Amino acid sequence: MLKLEKRPQPSQFWTYLTPLLAVALTMIAGGVLFAFLGKDPIVAIRTIFWDPLFSEFAFYYRPQLLVKGAPLVLIAIGLSLGFRAGIWNIGAEGQYIIGAITGAGVGLAFYPMEAWYIFPLMVIAGALGGWAWSMIPALLKVKFGTNEILVSLMLVYVAEQLLASMSLGLLKNPEGFGFPGSRNLNDYASANSWIHQNAGMHWGVVAAFIAVIFAYVLLNRHMLGFQIRLTGEAPRAARFAGVNPNRLILICLGTSGALAGLAGLFEVAGPSGQISIDFNAGYGFTAIIVAFLGRLNPIGILLAGALMALTYIGGDIAQSKLGLPAAAIQLFQGMLLFFLLAVDMLTNFRIRLGQKEVA
């Protein structure tokens, strides 16, 4: 009989090993899934994990890693701060959309003027948009004690409707022959986030790296980071230490909203180029997986973001080359989180083989 025994303290060894174990288990279970779909599991797994990096066409896929990974890391870093403190922002997708709308809106307001300050203004507007959207669940929670999980999640759907309305109305390209969607910011030099398009470099990638460093310093060296961790570990002890829970809610939700808004702005001003009805691709939700896969640790999130970007790109390749259904790829990504949470208990528990008990 298997028995679980609580460890006196979390195991360092397993803390680092569980993400790798989860990836391995996902590959196995995913392989089985692909086999049931009638595909060769080895080929499918190789297509997802190997081809984007080392195949013949890798020169095309590798820059995509930065493009897909940057928004995931940027959003996940923001989410991880709140998650550490037990503040659950599930609505990053909505904040991402609003950041894109406000950021692009500022840029388009200047069109066709060219000036150096337009892009910085868009960055500020994007961050403010995401921040403002996250302040709705934050203030409701502080004032009325509402559940931030529900409110932030519901606001995603509001944001999606707003996005559709913007694409069809206010931000619609006047020269777009009636098609929904805004002007393409890639054709507007002052409102463009690309640094080096062929290498996949845009300002969002830079921002993601800065966010990782910022979060690392905050959590390890700063009182606010200590308070965030303390609140997550022991809320009563945090209040005893003098942490103001409401202030922390505003800070954590605000920061994650602002970073999600930034991610949306960099996306619309770069890889996507325009506000359109289907602008959002689920980065805000996938970032939740990235945050946990990276154990809410900034460096871990960086690696997890890269891994997740890989499955996105590899998944696309597997769809086009092997004809795997898109749902199978999403399932595969979901499995990753599932297995991570499942093997997570190994950090706090050890498994023992007990002798069979006689009842």
Added chain:
Amino acid sequence: MTGTLLSINGLTKAYPGVVANDNVSFEIGEGEVHALLGENGAGKSTLVKMIYGLVKPDRGTMQLRGDAYAPAEPSAARAAGVAMVFQHFSLFEALNVAENVALGMENPPGMRDLAARIREVSEMYGLPLDPDRIVGDLSAGERQRVEIIRCLLQDPKLLIMDEPTSVLTPQEVDILFETLRKLSAEGTAILYISHKLEEIRTLCDNATILRLGQVVGDCVPRDTTARDMAEMMVGSSLLVPERAGGTVGPVLLKINDLSVASPSAFGTSLKNISLEVRAGEILGLGGVAGNGQDELLAALSGEIPTAPGAVELDGKPIGGLGPVARRRLGLLTAPEERLGHAAAPDMSLIENALLTGSVREGLENRGFLKWGKAKSFAEAIIERFDVRTPGPDNAARSLSGGNLQKFVIGREVMQRPEVLVVNQPTWGVDAAAAAAIRQALLDLAAGGAAVVVISQDLDELMEISDHFGALNEGRLSDIRLAKDLSVDEIGLMMGGAHGMEVAHV
């Protein structure tokens, strides 16, 4: 005593890194009141858990009335006639007494019959209890009666009681002892776990003393002095705290007509509390748990904000300030609950040192943390208060209760407080460590600090307090000079009458 009820032979149980019980053997006779004595961590809990079927021994056997007895789970133990009253009650506050009793039974009878049986048993044993009352409204003593009656309804041959008096007033203790004597006279054996020696001397027929998992001796408590028993328990001679007797200075902490609502639904609101503590003085506040102790500590630590003038430190109104600002001014506190309130379980001792020490020890600079300094502070606490741990990098939850308590109290004492308020400073701490903590509090007062000790251990309060008051249902009794008080007076101050009248049937 007619014969042996339970005999235990060579029970051994090891956990990773520690042998909780090593070759423990003793016998309990029919109708005997047998004491199991030992410090925290001596292995008492593990031993009774094995008897009650919660833990399986690695080696050794037990016999109940001559038959092999190896309960696989508590229900098997109950079926064999072994019942247990735990130190921490497992009751649902929102349900009434009869419903709670029914939940703990294998085959509960109908509610009406059960209520009648509860009345019958409670009257027979002098434990007044109304089966229709909601448990959330009961005092700790009454809640314990629910647990006891739940056991008695199953007609046990052996009743195990784990530190039953820690939540009772002296008068309630007397009632409990009467009940236990009556049970014993009817032939029910009682295994009584405690570290309160005087109680054991009045109640128990025999005692087995455990130290570090081994039986180190047995005695007849009536014929043995408390001091001898304590020394067997501790394994060395006891250090009795000494009063240096400092001079009493100006009033440092003043509470003016403080009333606050409890943040929790089943908590106790504080009602019109006023008190003064002078420099160099220790004020002991007694009272049964749940009479406003936690709330008073929270109102003083700054966790519950109050009207600004309700709390004064050194003449300044501080009622509106938060915990950090109060610490800066010199008012430090140590709550009762170590894990999760005074310390964060999964964080290291360094991080826990930072938890309250950042302001007064200068462990941060414009928000940036000085880990090196925090580490030296943690090491200094560990060193001075003899905290047993491999090092300051270990998580708080890896420490035993007593060691963590030494760390938590030490953390505040080392910050040179003007006023220190502690709640249950030696709860669950072994005798030697408790003496060290009390000595630290006395030294602090001798050095000119004002100290408030909230505790349920009356012996402790009498030993160290200059003045004594008691909390009862959120109200504070008059504060009296401690040395003039008799036990009866203390009992009355604690609201001793409560729970003594027969329940409203």
